[in-house]
Amino acid sequence: MNGTLNVTPAIPELFVFTMACVILVVDLYISKEQRAISYGLTLLTLGIGAMLSLLSFSAEPVFTFNNMFVDDALSDVVKIAICVITLLVFVYSREYIEARGLYKGEYFVLGLFAVVGMMVMASANHFLVLYLGLELLSLSLYSLVAFQRDSELATEAAMKYFVLGALASGMMLYGMSILYGLTGSLDIPTVRKAVGGMSPDDVVLIFGLVFVLVGLAFKLGVVPFHMWVPDVYHGAPTSSTLFIGTTPKIAGFAIVIRLLIGGLEDLHGAWRDMVIILAVLSIATGNLIAIAQTNLKRMLAYSAISHMGFMLLGILAGTPTGYSAALFYSLIYAFMSLGAFGMILLLSREGFEADELEDLKGLNQRNSWYALLMLLLMVSMAGIPPAVGFFAKLAVIQAIVDVNLVWLAVVAVLFAVVGAFYYLRVIKLMYFDPPNEDVPAIQAAPDLKIVMGVNAWAMLLVLPWIGPIQQLCLTAVASVMNGFVS
Amino acid sequence: MDAHLLSLVIWTPIIGGVLVLATGGDERAPIARKIALAFSVVTFLFSLSLYSGFDKTTAAMQFIERAPWISTFNIFYHLGIDGIALPFILLTTFLTVIVVIAGWQIIQIKVAQYMAAFLIMEGLMIGVFSALDAILFYVFWEGMLIPMFIIIGIWGGPNRIYATIKFFLFTLTGSLLMLVAFIYLYQQSRSFSIPDYYLLPLNINEQILLFIAFFAAFAVKVPMVPVHTWLPDAHVEAPTGGSVILAAIMLKMGGYGFLRFNLPILPDASHALAGFMIALSLIAIIYIALVALVQEDMKKLIAYSSVAHMGFVTLGLFIFNEQGIEGGIAQMISHGFISGALFLCVGVLYDRMHSRQISSYGGVANTMPVFASFMMLFAMANAGLPGTSGFVGEFLVILGAFKVNVWYAVLAGTTLIFGAAYTLWMYKRVIYGAVANDAVKALSDASAREVVFLSLLAAAVLIMGVWPFPVLDIMHASVENLVAQTAASKL
Numbered sequence: 001m002n003g004t005l006n007v008t009p010a011i012p013e014l015f016v017f018t019m020a021c022v023i024l025v026v027d028l029y030i031s032k033e034q035r036a037i038s039y040g041l042t043l044l045t046l047g048i049g050a051m052l053s054l055l056s057f058s059a060e061p062v063f064t065f066n067n068m069f070v071d072d073a074l075s076d077v078v079k080i081a082i083c084v085i086t087l088l089v090f091v092y093s094r095e096y097i098e099a100r101g102l103y104k105g106e107y108f109v110l111g112l113f114a115v116v117g118m119m120v121m122a123s124a125n126h127f128l129v130l131y132l133g134l135e136l137l138s139l140s141l142y143s144l145v146a147f148q149r150d151s152e153l154a155t156e157a158a159m160k161y162f163v164l165g166a167l168a169s170g171m172m173l174y175g176m177s178i179l180y181g182l183t184g185s186l187d188i189p190t191v192r193k194a195v196g197g198m199s200p201d202d203v204v205l206i207f208g209l210v211f212v213l214v215g216l217a218f219k220l221g222v223v224p225f226h227m228w229v230p231d232v233y234h235g236a237p238t239s240s241t242l243f244i245g246t247t248p249k250i251a252g253f254a255i256v257i258r259l260l261i262g263g264l265e266d267l268h269g270a271w272r273d274m275v276i277i278l279a280v281l282s283i284a285t286g287n288l289i290a291i292a293q294t295n296l297k298r299m300l301a302y303s304a305i306s307h308m309g310f311m312l313l314g315i316l317a318g319t320p321t322g323y324s325a326a327l328f329y330s331l332i333y334a335f336m337s338l339g340a341f342g343m344i345l346l347l348s349r350e351g352f353e354a355d356e357l358e359d360l361k362g363l364n365q366r367n368s369w370y371a372l373l374m375l376l377l378m379v380s381m382a383g384i385p386p387a388v389g390f391f392a393k394l395a396v397i398q399a400i401v402d403v404n405l406v407w408l409a410v411v412a413v414l415f416a417v418v419g420a421f422y423y424l425r426v427i428k429l430m431y432f433d434p435p436n437e438d439v440p441a442i443q444a445a446p447d448l449k450i451v452m453g454v455n456a457w458a459m460l461l462v463l464p465w466i467g468p469i470q471q472l473c474l475t476a477v478a479s480v481m482n483g484f485v486s
Numbered sequence: 487m488d489a490h491l492l493s494l495v496i497w498t499p500i501i502g503g504v505l506v507l508a509t510g511g512d513e514r515a516p517i518a519r520k521i522a523l524a525f526s527v528v529t530f531l532f533s534l535s536l537y538s539g540f541d542k543t544t545a546a547m548q549f550i551e552r553a554p555w556i557s558t559f560n561i562f563y564h565l566g567i568d569g570i571a572l573p574f575i576l577l578t579t580f581l582t583v584i585v586v587i588a589g590w591q592i593i594q595i596k597v598a599q600y601m602a603a604f605l606i607m608e609g610l611m612i613g614v615f616s617a618l619d620a621i622l623f624y625v626f627w628e629g630m631l632i633p634m635f636i637i638i639g640i641w642g643g644p645n646r647i648y649a650t651i652k653f654f655l656f657t658l659t660g661s662l663l664m665l666v667a668f669i670y671l672y673q674q675s676r677s678f679s680i681p682d683y684y685l686l687p688l689n690i691n692e693q694i695l696l697f698i699a700f701f702a703a704f705a706v707k708v709p710m711v712p713v714h715t716w717l718p719d720a721h722v723e724a725p726t727g728g729s730v731i732l733a734a735i736m737l738k739m740g741g742y743g744f745l746r747f748n749l750p751i752l753p754d755a756s757h758a759l760a761g762f763m764i765a766l767s768l769i770a771i772i773y774i775a776l777v778a779l780v781q782e783d784m785k786k787l788i789a790y791s792s793v794a795h796m797g798f799v800t801l802g803l804f805i806f807n808e809q810g811i812e813g814g815i816a817q818m819i820s821h822g823f824i825s826g827a828l829f830l831c832v833g834v835l836y837d838r839m840h841s842r843q844i845s846s847y848g849g850v851a852n853t854m855p856v857f858a859s860f861m862m863l864f865a866m867a868n869a870g871l872p873g874t875s876g877f878v879g880e881f882l883v884i885l886g887a888f889k890v891n892v893w894y895a896v897l898a899g900t901t902l903i904f905g906a907a908y909t910l911w912m913y914k915r916v917i918y919g920a921v922a923n924d925a926v927k928a929l930s931d932a933s934a935r936e937v938v939f940l941s942l943l944a945a946a947v948l949i950m951g952v953w954p955f956p957v958l959d960i961m962h963a964s965v966e967n968l969v970a971q972t973a974a975s976k977l
Contacts, residue, residue: 386629401673417659464555
């Protein structure tokens with residue numbers, strides 16, 4: 001690497017970061033009524049951020065900052081998805097936060113910082129850069145959870161999230177330090193090379209691996225490191241839940257790719273069995289406990305746990321097809337989750353949270369259009385064709401059957417039936433039960449209505465393009481693999 | 487147009503369904519009904535041109551359409567039909583028209599959603615019968631569950647929610663195992679094309695496991711004993727139209743699945759497990775017929791009678807000769823007409839009396855003579871009277887069974903006694919005798935609309951009974967080919 005600093009690969013991050021600072025300052029000088037300026041600027045930033053990532057798209061990885069930062073197809077796909085989804089998150093939540101007095105500049109700035117954190121994670125080629133991105137994301141998220149500061153539930157959730165999150169970060173950092181001690185480097189390709197030369201039975205190496213994996217499992221929220229997920233999803237203002245439940249899942253996939261597959265792929269034999277345990281426990285526990293929930297946000301939290309388990313199936317296959325299936329899964333999941341939490345926001349009113357399952361009762365009679373949209377989302381989450389969620393599950397199951405883990409496929413599939421039950425119950429409540437009498441009428445802003453409609457119908461309308469999207473995921477994964485070789 | 491005829495038949499009703507849905511609330515119900523009728527009739531006409539363009543002399547797939555869909559997994563939008571699929575498609579398009587007419591006045595709430603659900607389901611069912619790509623097949627197969635779930639759940643009887651969730655979870659469990667089977671076959675062949683699987687060599691252990699996976703999906707759908715328990719619940723609770731489609735078409739998909747997958751892809755496992763399948767079929771024929779005998783609810787009685795008749799179908803399929811398989815298919819088509827008609831008859835009575843209990847009726851012939859004569863015909867057909875469509879399939883299956891084992895034929899033949907017993911006994915108690923109570927006295931005979939759909943079905947039952955040749959002729963070449971495939975060992 002020559003002496004001049006090439007910043008081109010990092011332009012999207014730099015742009016979003018700069019804009020976050022600009023919005024922070026601008027927001028100080030505008031009145032409450034002009035808050036729409038901050039909102040508009042935020043959307044603009046995210047839109048341009050996505051465009052910049054798209055423009056820098058190349059299948060060939062480009063390294064910069066002394067090889068600490070990489071811009072490859074994977075990072076571009078992840079960044080585009082993160083920017084687009086976050087943009088939608090803000091559109092979904094505007095009305096909700098306005099009604100609850102959370103419509104403040106900091107809300108947008110924290111969201112943008114989280115986005116920068118995720119973008120850095122996606123591009124990290126060095127353990128410390130990765131950690132930096134992760135902490136930027138986590139700290140922003142802690143504050144977003146605590147944003148409704150006079151709500152006890154939210155404060156409790158933020159506290160839990162912070163304590164457990166910090167513990168997880170510590171574990172991961174400890175794992176990284178062990179790896180550093182063994183390999184003498186924090187640079188991912190160098191670690192990879194060094195690990196490749198070691199015995200896979202090396203106890204210290206496995207020790208480091210376990211700590212890294214535990215940290216990852218905490219961040220992804222998979223069983224048995226999932227305890228924070230339901231409480232945080234439930235306690236946080238729904239607008240923050242919407243954010244936590246979508247983009248960080250994609251970013252989580254990105255760090256799994258960088259850490260586990262980038263750095264430690266040669267230990268696949270060792271971590272495969274651990275990940276199998278995590279995945280099976282998550283799919284089983286998530287789906288079983290979700291049945292017992294009466295709160296929609298908690299139900300979706302347990303459903304998130306099981307979905308992360310499904311995503312891990314693709315990872316543990318240990319093949320590029322598997323990684324690409326996992327990427328596809330996390331992208332599709334983010335959009336499904338976006339729609340489902342979006343529906344809660346849409347049905348909520350000032351002083352009324354539509355987050356109990358009961359609140360969905362008789363939705364078909366109150367408004368059959370929204371009931372249909374929620375039906376599409378639930379069917380997709382349950383993985384019932386023709387909705388796109390099915391193809392996500394198909395891809396990961398196909399990947400594990402390919403490596404002769406047929407039993408695991410059968411287990412996953414049987415728990416998918418258990419999962420179908422609670423999604424069906426949502427459909428049952430909406431379609432078969434009479435509405436409660438005291439629910440407020442549904443009114444939503446036109447932008448929210450449009451986004452909701454497009455989001456839900458996308459579950460079907462995207463069908464003809466599944467092939468190209470999966471191709472893109474394969475390209476993204478292949479480009480990461482190329483990066484290791486070069 | 488010929489090149490895309492199958493797509494047209496699949497997508498016309500689905501698009502129609504979306505349009506009907508778009509009409510919105512019940513204040514525009516008359517328009518919703520008319521659009522639904524128009525689309526179902528047009529679909530039926532399209533399916534007739536499938537019939538007229540069909541070449542009966544070949545067993546090859548016809549009206550083939552093939553376009554890449556998900557290239558990363560070699561999934562194609564691949565459609566085509568042979569002589570086995572065509573009769574089912576015609577049955578589907580015909581019955582959907584009947585169901586739309588039957589629901590015309592009965593359904594007064596959420597009319598648009600009701601009609602749309604049936605139209606969308608029609609397209610998906612035709613898709614099941616014409617998909618030649620395993621994943622496409624699976625998408626149609628599962629997609630169908632959601633409209634049915636909603637039909638039973640919204641317009642069903644008092645215990646509808648239990649029934650519809652049971653129906654959904656039973657079928658979903660079976661189907662997901664089939665999905666694993668498809669993925670396994672893909673791993674072996676790198677293709678999701680069903681015709682490719684016919685040539686794929688598989689050892690006996692693989693075949694047995696795959697057979698079990700497919701069995702899980704199709705046996706639940708047929709349904710075979712002991713996984714038939716969802717059916718009486720679903721039938722009793724479903725609205726009339728739902729029962730008709732469930733009995734007349736959805737059950738047939740199980741039989742169709744055995745024909746399309748188990749027999750040709752897994753010939754050795756089919757032979758190895760034939761004894762098991764025949765035993766389950768005979769249990770269904772005899773035991774379930776006895777269960778039907780003691781039912782007090784008319785819909786439940788017909789539901790159990792369906793299970794018994796489907797036992798006949800699976801018996802016919804697993805004796806592996808031409809008569810058996812042709813008889814099985816003929817039985818499925820005929821049972822489609824007859825069970826549909828019987829459920830509609832019960833519907834006609836239920837709409838007037840709001841009771842399905844046999845004991846609430848008696849002497850209906852006195853007040854509803856026209857209706858009574860229609861129901862007489864269908865009851866006779868259900869008992870397998872010669873001259874009705876019910877006779878053709880049963881006769882062929884018994885004939886085929888004789889060739890294999892006299893005892894199969896003798897045991898299967900008991901259906902002629904039991905079938906007559908439970909159907910005619912029910913008929914006697916409901917229709918004949920003195921007028922049982924004031925409610926029966928006040929009954930009005932079948933309306934013009936009811937006469938229309940009952941006579942359409944009566945015509946179908948009689949024509950197929952007197953002159954089954956066209957139906958058998960269509961499937962003959964394909965069945966011959968299937969018998970040859972099943973006889974050829976893959977080991």
